[in-house]
Amino acid sequence: MQIEPQSFDRVLSSMCTAPHPVAREAAERFLATNPGDPGTYPNVAALEKDAIATLGEIAGLEDPSGYVASGGTEANIQAIRIARDRAETRTPNVVMPESGHFSFQKAADVLGVELRIVPTDDDFRADLEAVRSCVDAETAMVVGVAGTTEYGRVDPIPELGEIARSVGALLHVDAAWGGFVLPFTDHEWHFGHAAVDTMAIDPHKMGQAAVPAGGLLVRSDHLLDELAVDTPYLESTSQATLTGTRSGAGVASAVAAMDELWPDGYRQQYVRSQHNAEWLADALEKRGYDVVDPTLPLVAADLPRSTFDALRDEGWRISRTGTGELRVVCMPHVTREMLASFIGDLDRLEVRASVPVVSDD
Amino acid sequence: MQIEPQSFDRVLSSMCTAPHPVAREAAERFLATNPGDPGTYPNVAALEKDAIATLGEIAGLEDPSGYVASGGTEANIQAIRIARDRAETRTPNVVMPESGHFSFQKAADVLGVELRIVPTDDDFRADLEAVRSCVDAETAMVVGVAGTTEYGRVDPIPELGEIARSVGALLHVDAAWGGFVLPFTDHEWHFGHAAVDTMAIDPHKMGQAAVPAGGLLVRSDHLLDELAVDTPYLESTSQATLTGTRSGAGVASAVAAMDELWPDGYRQQYVRSQHNAEWLADALEKRGYDVVDPTLPLVAADLPRSTFDALRDEGWRISRTGTGELRVVCMPHVTREMLASFIGDLDRLEVRASVPVVSDD
Numbered sequence: 001m002q003i004e005p006q007s008f009d010r011v012l013s014s015m016c017t018a019p020h021p022v023a024r025e026a027a028e029r030f031l032a033t034n035p036g037d038p039g040t041y042p043n044v045a046a047l048e049k050d051a052i053a054t055l056g057e058i059a060g061l062e063d064p065s066g067y068v069a070s071g072g073t074e075a076n077i078q079a080i081r082i083a084r085d086r087a088e089t090r091t092p093n094v095v096m097p098e099s100g101h102f103s104f105q106k107a108a109d110v111l112g113v114e115l116r117i118v119p120t121d122d123d124f125r126a127d128l129e130a131v132r133s134c135v136d137a138e139t140a141m142v143v144g145v146a147g148t149t150e151y152g153r154v155d156p157i158p159e160l161g162e163i164a165r166s167v168g169a170l171l172h173v174d175a176a177w178g179g180f181v182l183p184f185t186d187h188e189w190h191f192g193h194a195a196v197d198t199m200a201i202d203p204h205k206m207g208q209a210a211v212p213a214g215g216l217l218v219r220s221d222h223l224l225d226e227l228a229v230d231t232p233y234l235e236s237t238s239q240a241t242l243t244g245t246r247s248g249a250g251v252a253s254a255v256a257a258m259d260e261l262w263p264d265g266y267r268q269q270y271v272r273s274q275h276n277a278e279w280l281a282d283a284l285e286k287r288g289y290d291v292v293d294p295t296l297p298l299v300a301a302d303l304p305r306s307t308f309d310a311l312r313d314e315g316w317r318i319s320r321t322g323t324g325e326l327r328v329v330c331m332p333h334v335t336r337e338m339l340a341s342f343i344g345d346l347d348r349l350e351v352r353a354s355v356p357v358v359s360d361d
Numbered sequence: 362m363q364i365e366p367q368s369f370d371r372v373l374s375s376m377c378t379a380p381h382p383v384a385r386e387a388a389e390r391f392l393a394t395n396p397g398d399p400g401t402y403p404n405v406a407a408l409e410k411d412a413i414a415t416l417g418e419i420a421g422l423e424d425p426s427g428y429v430a431s432g433g434t435e436a437n438i439q440a441i442r443i444a445r446d447r448a449e450t451r452t453p454n455v456v457m458p459e460s461g462h463f464s465f466q467k468a469a470d471v472l473g474v475e476l477r478i479v480p481t482d483d484d485f486r487a488d489l490e491a492v493r494s495c496v497d498a499e500t501a502m503v504v505g506v507a508g509t510t511e512y513g514r515v516d517p518i519p520e521l522g523e524i525a526r527s528v529g530a531l532l533h534v535d536a537a538w539g540g541f542v543l544p545f546t547d548h549e550w551h552f553g554h555a556a557v558d559t560m561a562i563d564p565h566k567m568g569q570a571a572v573p574a575g576g577l578l579v580r581s582d583h584l585l586d587e588l589a590v591d592t593p594y595l596e597s598t599s600q601a602t603l604t605g606t607r608s609g610a611g612v613a614s615a616v617a618a619m620d621e622l623w624p625d626g627y628r629q630q631y632v633r634s635q636h637n638a639e640w641l642a643d644a645l646e647k648r649g650y651d652v653v654d655p656t657l658p659l660v661a662a663d664l665p666r667s668t669f670d671a672l673r674d675e676g677w678r679i680s681r682t683g684t685g686e687l688r689v690v691c692m693p694h695v696t697r698e699m700l701a702s703f704i705g706d707l708d709r710l711e712v713r714a715s716v717p718v719v720s721d722d
Contacts, residue, residue: 244434
C-alpha cells in the first residue's frame with residue numbers, strides 16, 4: 001500500500017493534531033486491545049477508569065462517571081439520549097445555540113428528538129434571553145458550548161445551567177475542543193462552576209491523544225445508567241457505550257497524554273497556541289481584514305473567497321465558517337513559522353490578485 | 362504509564378485478534394489522520410473508497426456503497442436506522458432471530474424501534490416459519506446472521522430475503538464476524554446469493570485489521586443516503602456516519618490487511634481456523650462433553666460451571682453462551698498448541714475435581 005498520509009505542515013483546519021509522542025507510543029502498545037470486552041482485556045479496561053478520573057479532575061468533577069467515547073459526536077449523541085430517556089414527555093426538545101456543533105443535528109435525527117436552535121449574540125455566544133424564551137416544560141436538555149467550533153467562544157454556562165434547572169432540564173456542555181485549554185483561563189465552564197450534568201471533552205483534540213479518544217463525563221452514575229442496555233455477556237451486565245468493540249489504543253493514548261501533560265504541559269501549550277492565535281489575528285487585522293478576536297486559540301477572518309481558494313490551491317488546509325469566513329485552529333502542531341509562511345503566501349497571492357492583467361494589443 | 366496489555370496466549374474469548382503485521386504498520390503510519398474530515402485528510406479518505414471496493418468484492422456486491430465504521434455495532438445500528446427512516450409507518454418493527462447480536466437491542470433502544478425476536482431451530486438457525494409468522498406490514502427490516510456470535514451458524518439468508526421482500530422490508534445480514542471466512546465455504550450469505558440490502562462485515566475481526574475497522578455495505582447509494590445529515594462544512598455536504606472524527610489508522614489497516622490477504626491469505630486462515638475448531642470439538646467430544654459441531658471456526662460445549670471458572674482462574678479468557686456453554690472462537694491468533702494446552706489444563710482440572718477430599722481423622 002503505497003499511499004502516505006499528508007504531513008501536518010499546512011494543516012490549519014483540523015481540531016485534531018499529531019498525537020504527543022507518549023500518546024503515540026501507548027496507542028501502538030495497546031493497538032490490539034478492546035476495552036469494550038473487559039473480561040478479555042482487563043488491563044485497558046482499568047486504564048479507562050484512570051482516563052475518566054483525570055478528565056473529572058480537568059472538568060471540576062470529583063467523582064466522575066463516564067467513558068472514553070469514539071469522539072465528541074458520540075458524547076453529544078449519548079448526552080441527548082440520556083436527556084431523552086430521562087424525560088417524562090414523549091416529545092422532548094433540546095435547546096441549543098446556533099453555534100452548536102453539527103453532531104447535535106445528527107443526534108436529533110438519530111434519536112428522534114426536536115432540536116430547537118436559538119440565535120447567538122453579537123459576540124457569537126448563546127443569547128440568554130432567546131434561550132429563556134425557547135425552553136418549555138418539554139425541554140429535556142439545554143446545550144452550552146465551551147469553545148465553539150467556528151469562533152472559539154464560551155457560552156455563559158452558569159446562566160444556562162440556571163435556565164435548564166428552571167424547567168427541570170439537564171445541562172450539557174460541549175467542551176470537546178475547549179476542555180483542554182479552558183482550565184488555564186478565567187472562564188466558567190465546568191462541573192465546579194455551574195449546574196452541569198453532562199459534558200463532552202475529547203482527549204484526541206487539544207488533549208493530544210490519538211484518535212479515537214473522545215470523552216463523555218456525567219455527574220452521577222444514575223444518569224449514566226440511562227444509557228445502559230442489558231447484555232447477555234459474562235463479564236458485564238450492561239453496556240452504556242454507543243459502540244461495541246472499542247479502541248484500546250485510544251484509551252491508552254489518552255491516559256499517557258494526560259499523565260504527561262496535565263496540567264503543566266497543557267498550560268504551556270495553551271499559552272503558546274493562544275499567542276499564535278493572537279499573532280495571526282493581529283497580522284490579519286493589519287492587512288485590513290475583519291477579524292473575530294480570538295477568545296481561545298481559534299481565529300476567524302473575512303478573507304475573500306478567491307483568496308481562500310488560492311490559498312487552498314497552495315496546499316493550505318483551511319476551513320470556512322457558515323458565513324464564509326476563514327477559520328484557523330491553532331492546534332499544538334501549528335507553529336509560528338507555519339503561520340508566518342501562511343501570511344507570506346497570503347501577501348503574495350493578494351499582490352498577484354491586485355495586479356491588473358495587461359494585454360499587449 | 363507502566364501497564365502492559367496482556368498477551369493473546371490464552372485468549373479464546375474474543376472475536377478480535379492481533380492485527381496482521383502489514384495492518385499494524387499501516388495503522389501506525391496513518392495514526393494521525395481522520396477520514397471524517399476528507400478536506401484535511403484526502404489520502405486516507407481515498408483509502409476508504411478502496412476498502413469499500415474490496416469489501417464489496419468479498420460480499421458479492423459489484424458497485425458497493427458503504428463506509429468503514431467504528432465496528433459491527435455501528436453498522437448494525439445504521440442498518441436499522443436506514444430501515445426506520447425509509448419505512449412509511451411511524452411504528453416500524455425489525456424481526457430478528459434470537460441468535461442476533463446484542464447490538465440490535467442497543468439499536469432498537471437508541472432508535473426507538475420495536476425489536477421482535479423469534480426462536481431459532483434445533484440447529485441454532487433462524488426458524489423460517491417463526492419469521493414468516495412474525496413479519497407484518499410494519500416490518501421495516503428482517504435480520505439474518507451469517508456467523509452467529511454464540512454458535513457460528515449461518516441463517517438461511519436467501520429465504521429470509523424472500524420473506525423480507527414479501528412484506529416490503531429490507532434484509533440486513535450481520536456478517537461482522539463471518540464475512541471473512543464464508544467466501545471459502547458453500548454457504549449462501551451475501552449480495553450475490555440473496556436479496557440482501559445492507560450488511561455488517563468487520564475487517565477488525567477475521568479480517569485481521571486493527572480496531573477500529575468495522576464495515577457497513579449498502580446495495581445502493583440511495584439507501585445509504587437515508588443516513589445523510591446535511592452539514593455546514595466546506596468539503597462535504599452531508600455525513601452518513603454515526604461518528605464524526607474517525608480513525609484513519611483503522612481504515613488504512615483494513616486496506617493493508619485486505620490487499621495482503623484477500624483472497625489467498627484469508628482462505629488459508631479459514632482452513633487453519635476451521636481445522637482447529639474441529640480438533641477442539643473432537644477433543645471435547647472424546648471427553649464426554651456435548652459439543653455443538655462447528656459450522657464455522659467457533660466451538661460451543663457444555664462444560665460444568667466449576668470447570669469453566671477453574672479454567673478462567675488459570676488465565677484462560679473464555680466466554681459463555683446465554684445458556685451457559687463454553688464458547689471458544691478460533692481466531693487467527695489461536696494455534697493448535699494453545700488449544701492443546703487448554704485441553705491439557707482441562708484434563709488436569711477435571712482430574713483434580715474428581716478426586717474426593719480425604720480427611721485424616
